[in-house]
Amino acid sequence: MMAADEAEKARGKRAALSFAAVALALGLPLWWKTTETYRASLPYAGISALGSLRFQLTVPISVVFAKGTLPGAQQRKLPFTDTKEEQSLLNPKTSLTSRYETTYRSATATEQAALGMATVQEADAALLSLQEDSLGSLTVYVVPETSRLLPQGVGVYVGKHRSAVVRCTQGTEDVLAAVNARVQRVVQAMSFTADSVTTTLSDSVPMDQLGADTRRPFKSSLGYEITFSLLNPDPKSHDVHWDMEAAVSRYVQPFLNKLGLVANFSVDSQILYYAVLGVTHRFDKASSSFILSALSLPHVINPVEARLGSSATSLYPVLNFLLYVPERVHSPLYIQDKDGAAVETNAFHSPRWGGIMVYNIDHQAPDEAPLPLRVEVDMVRVMEVFLAQLRLLFGISRAPLPEEFLLESPGSEGLADWELDCLLWTRTVENIATVSTTLTSLAQLLDKIGNIVIKDDVASEVYHAVASAQTAIQELASGQLGSAFQASKEAVTSSERAFFDPSLLHLLYFPDDQKFAIYIPLFLPMAVPILLSLAKILQEAKQSKKEPTKTD
Known part of the structure; x- marks a missing residue:
């Protein structure tokens, strides 16, 4: 009977040890593997390399000499290519350099014929088909000093395409050096500048490092919504009409x-009635008009924006353009700048928001004229x-040029x-900087929170x-601006898809403490x-070691 009890205890011990071995060797690893967070690998080294923001902008320049421009000795040296040394454009924190690859050659017979036309505008149009688009x-194009073109x-003509005409100055020992001096000024006027790039990256540049006249343009986006709004605060007095559809189509x-x-x-466009600017304007007795000072202009945006209602539903940045017709009792209304002078256009613009124009109406009609007075807006x-x-909001502005420059409209x-x-x-530079910032933020987030799922499609977008x-x-370094810009747009699109992927939301994963809280009630009864069986086996093993060995 004792032998049977001993065999039963031994069998129970083996069963308990078997259950424990299966649970620890197979169950626990299997559970841990099936409940772990899937995280696809990401190119952390590539993301870190983008953070250095090292750009090189290469501008291909072709200088074409017309007949009779260069002396014979210098003419025989054509064609040849010269590369200007790189120049640092921004502060050391943002490394951005420029390089100008200049090719010098003589004009072809077709180009020579175009440069012999009556006006420079006709020559510019004829030369367009001969240029690489x-x-x-x-x-x-360099023409002789005696040219009537x-x-x-006028020493330099800047066309509306990608070409300029420069008059060559005779009487100098090195004509090529004199031409290069003018060509350099032309390139500075028609290409990027340090200020333009600094303004574009103004979000990462402190305000004290920007110029006094620097205006922050709209940030780069895949799309924009433009809204034209007519504000008529006094529809009882003014029946305002504007043909915005025709104006948009034409201008x-x-x-x-x-x-x-x-x-x-x-x-799109809209007409808002009983919409006021929401700021106080003062009456000027000298001019018998109402004045809106520059100090009050920043306070106009918020009250007006509450009536627009377009920015809240838009996926893209909204550019607002408001035409405000003052009330009859507050007309005429003029805008004054900081110096107290009247603004010629009677309008102002707010960077990264839009513009507002005050449109005064001539009230010389007799008082007995029927109201509302019909008004046709001069579009x-x-x-x-x-x-x-609109040009200013996109950062498109023309720097002051020397008097010898003729700029074509x-x-x-x-x-x-x-x-x-x-x-x-x-x-392009802004897009790359945006991609670097977005991916760096995403990498830091995923590194900090290890329970976020990183799916394969998210990793593919990164x-x-x-x-x-x-x-x-x-492509920027090789001078291929078109392909460089398209690649930067693709990079922005992929980075935004990865950053805003729904699988990264915190509601779709569980921290470790929540995971254990869910599974402990399931595993504890088993x-x-x-554990009690293992504890009993250990206790019996200790007792058996303490008992004295019996001898016959």
Whole structure:
């Protein structure tokens, strides 16, 4: 009987040990593996390399000499290529350098014929078909000093495409050196500058390092929404009409078509009645008018924006352009600048928001005229102001040029080709900087919170963003502005998809303490008998060691 009891105890011990071995050797690792957070690998080294923000902007320049421009000795040296040394444009924290690859050659027979036309505008149009339509490249045509192509007193003509005409100065020993001096000024006027890039990256540059006239442009985005609003606070007195659809088609759409490479645009308009500016203006007895001072302009935005209602539902930045018709009792209303002088356009713009124009109505009609007074808005005058503000909001501005420069108007498109290139230079650099910031923040977040799931598609977007950003940097260095900008847009798109992926939300994962709180009630009933059995086995083993050994 005792032998049977001993065998039963031994069998119980083996069973308990078997259950414990299976639970520890197989169950626990299997549970740990099946409940662990899946985290695909990320290119942390590539993300860290992007944080250095090292750019090199290369500008291909072609200098074409017309017949009779260079002496025979220098003419025989053509064609040849010269590369200007790199120059640091920004502070050491943001390493950005420029390089100019200049090719010198003689004019072809077709180009020589175009340079012999009556006016420089006709020559510029004829030369357009002979140039390589490459974004970011510049072509400078050098004509003799005696050429009648340029008007008297004009040394440089800057066209609306990607070319300029420079008058060669005779009587110098080294004509090529004199031409290079003018070409350098042309390139500085038609290409990117340190100020333009600094303004674009102004979010990462302290305000005290920016110039006094620096205006922060709209941040780079894949799309923008433009809203034109007519504010009529006194509809009982003014029946205001504006043909915004025709005005957009004639003035705004050509400009947006030119910017179609930069982003997508949508345009809408609205009329708001009983909408006031929400600020106090004072009456000026000397001019019998009401004055809106520059100090009160910042307080106009918030009250007006509450009535617009477009920014809350938009996925993209909204550019607001407001045409305000003052009330009859508060007319005319004029805007004064900080010096107390009247603003010529009677309008102002707010960086990264939009612009407001005050449109006064002539009230010389007799008092017995029926109300409301019908008003037809002069859309030509209004759209000239709004287009100028739109250029400023995108950071498109022309620096003051020397008196010898003749700058051609961009025409109905409102934007010259070289101005578009300048915008693409800055937006490409800004896109790469945005990708670096986004991916760095994402990497820091995922490193800090180890329970966030990193799916394969999220990791794929991160890899694609890093690769596209590196491609954009390489294309910038090689002078391929178009492909560099497209690569930077792809990098921004992929980085935003990865950063805002729903799988990264905190509600979709459990911290370790919550995971244990969920599984302990399930495992505890099973683990208690096994642990008690193991404890009993250990206790019996200790007692058996303490008992004296019996001898026959």
